[in-house]
Amino acid sequence: xxxxxxxxxxxxxxxxxxxxxxxxxxxxxxxxxxxxxxxxxxxxxxxxxxxxxxxxxxxxxxxxxxxxxxxxxxxxxxxxxxxxxxxxxxxxxxxxxxxxxxxxxxxxxxxxxxxxxxxxxxxxxxxxxxxxxx
Numbered sequence: 501x502x503x504x505x506x507x508x509x510x511x512x513x514x515x516x517x518x519x520x521x522x523x524x525x526x527x528x529x530x531x532x533x534x535x536x537x538x539x540x541x542x543x544x545x546x547x548x549x550x551x552x553x554x555x556x557x558x559x560x561x562x563x564x565x566x567x568x569x570x571x572x573x574x575x576x577x578x579x580x581x582x583x584x585x586x587x588x589x590x591x592x593x594x595x596x597x598x599x600x601x602x603x604x605x606x607x608x609x610x611x612x613x614x615x616x617x618x619x620x621x622x623x624x625x626x627x628x629x630x631x632x633x634x
Contacts, residue, residue, distance in 0.1 A: 557563070568574040575581060
């Protein structure tokens with residue numbers, strides 16, 4: 501009877517050691533996957549910071565102004581270069597939409613209508629720019 505008990509204990513010892521090996525292998529593989537994921541997260545964070553710095557450099561107002569002047573042949577919209585267009589036949593029609601706020605450049609060959617710039621207010625309406633009337 502003691503030999504059967506010893507055999508049963510030996511079998512339990514072998515099974516438990518095999519389970520221990522399997523669990524430690526699984527833990528090691530999970531740790532390797534975690535290390536890979538952390539390395540990828542660090543790489544993505546580095547890329548994000550680099551791309552954010554590039555975006556900030558690309559959106560620099562001086563750079564945008566230089567490109568508008570050099571590559572797009574645009575110039576500052578002054579009264580001397582603004583062409584006023586009147587449409588006596590279509591006076592009852594709705595006026596053309598206003599250009600985007602903060603866009604002080606017009607194409608050198610394009611005719612622009614005089615538009616009083618507006619700014620948004622907190623109540624959802626629009627307020628005239630300084631010096632204008634509401």
